[in-house]
Amino acid sequence: MNVRSQISMVFHLDKCIGCHTCSIACKNIWTDRRGTEYMWWNNVETKPGTGFPTQWENQEKYRGGWEKKNGSINLRSTSKARTVTDIFHNPSMPGMDDYYEPWTYKYDELFNAPEGPDQPTAKPVSMVTGEYINLEAGPNWDDDLGGSKIYAENDPNLKGLTAEQRMQLSAIERLVFFYFPRICNHCLNPSCVAACPSGALYKRGEDGIVLIDQKRCRGWRSCVAACPYKKTFYNWTTGKSEKCILCFPRLETGQAPACFHSCVGRIRYLGVLLYDADRLEGVAKSPDEELIDAHRSMILNPNDPAVIAAALENGVHESVIVSAQKSPVYRFVKEWKIALPPHIEYRTLPMLFYVPPMSPVMAEKNDDTVGSVSDDFFHDIEQARVPLQFLANLFGAGHQGKVVYALKKQKAVRTYRRAVTVGDIDIKLAEKMLLEADCTVEQAEAIYQLTSLCTFDDRFVIPPMHREEAIEMMKDPHEHRSSVGFGFVEAPERGL
Amino acid sequence: MTGPGPFFLDEIFFVVMPYLAFIIFLLVSIRRYLTQSFTFSSLSSQFLENRQHFWGLVPFHYGIIAIVTGHIIGFLIPREVLAWNSQPLRLYVLEVSAFVFGLLTLVGLVSVIVRRFTVSKIRMVTSTADWILFGIFVVQILSGLYVAAFHGWGSSWFAAVATPYLWSLLTLSPDIAYVTAMPWMVKLHIVCAYVMIAFFPFTRLVHALVVPNPYLWRKTQVVRWYGIRRFASGRPGADRKM
């Protein structure tokens, strides 16, 4: 057993209100520089929709992630040999048009406009060239199903849905969507790291954060093509790629990442997972339908004495193990099994998990009363407005089982809590439902607690990072004080 | 010609310049790598324009790599090159393919320049140094093609004439008798090469110095540990990579 710790995340999609506060918090801190205007390390997509960059899930087009062939897994976008031949022109590289051309407005034209019969307007100008541009796309052009005919109807996750199901998705009065906030998944088997010819990308040993060494990056752009989630971005000014850093400077000082901290819907959870790194290769090669189970089985129980001993032996600090024992992510993913990895079929083993959304509330109108429970407790999950297969394509590698399980449990918890607080449902019935959903009363209470009444400290269990000790071991801290902690001695400016 | 004038110029062009160029190349490259490693990048503009990029960058790089490799081979193993060329057919094959690679480079370069001129986004990421570099490349490639076309069998006389000259420079006993007798286009080609070498470390060309060779044999995943890992047993943490 090779125990490592990983900072992991859960996004509870049932709680996301699509306010984009997270995206703005991130942008204001990290990507407001020239060359990064178009990047959204955190973005919020409407599903069904084509996302950012457009159709990023279409790997026929973008060729991201791993591909399983004859028992081994290979990068779809590149290989060692192809790196040599493709380095001058990366055939799988998305261009700016796949994202959007960033723009601002000529606000001074509002003030300087000569007097006239019309209202002055501020025309949009490109932030790349400074020229006037026609706005044709933006990072969330399809927000709340805007332009469904172009966007929502071309969502790659509609694969396998019947024509009727597709039609229902956008039918009047049945129209439905949910939000899908995305950041880098800080994967266990990151394809961006594997593809980098310079070895500039790496996973931090202590906490699993995936970073790009800005001094080693040479702008070969392989990571951009290789990441199936399109969460590495090319900075066209500096000629370096950049990505979500999980706000590690904040984490190291005990603060939640900006997007977590600012999340209005409180949908975000962060905590440590311990995992067995020796099993990585085997798990990444599992057959599609076993991937979720295999991935889960890699995650170790932080209360198991054998795991604790192995973790200590491997250099995981005691305080990190204590933190892992309190991890909300462990409960969602491993104990309750209601958080699922996005697109696990890309085989990068993402460490950001999603609780699949329940909304809209499923109810039936009988005469004048609205009831939500029939004899078959869960029949409405199958008949939900968001077709199961759609969610299965997103969170189950195309298989519905795990998604149904997560939805059933959520539904049962809801019914149970309604029986407790409102009392219009027979508690016996609710308990029977819990039983059927593989959930005890205690578990239901715990899920309810962590979902609805969670405090800041419940949601973010940030381990002490011990970077200060690590520095002390290498250097006298007094000496270190005068040097730059992270970042640059030279300004990160584009070369000639 | 009479008087010391031309002789003096030859000394400057073929003795002083090469040494100067190499010293500049070495010192500036090393200094830049040590103090400004952030600026070592391909500065790719593929992200801003994806189609013309292919038609410019691919022929240019394949062409220039083949041509530079050819020059290096002629420099390193002149005898073998001459032996190869002793049969006319083999000589033709070598000459024609060298010329074709030269043309490929030119075609690539022209489309790169056209792209830089016409695509407004690309103009935003084009520096003065880039334009100077393009100028040097144009002179270098055109003079090279001219020499190949009009001063035939260059692959042979390069090995017989230029190589001894370059070796004489390398062994610090410069002997320019070999080159002074050359046609002026050949001289231009040589001098332009020195200009390029001297200018090299100031430009985006430095990306050629950091081509990613470790990739071919490194492990797939990279893990970095901060400082020294502490194991409960006191075992030192040696494994920096996975």
Ligand code: SF4
């Ligand atoms: S801030 Fe939270 S609730 Fe708002 S869009 Fe982002 S994830 Fe959703």
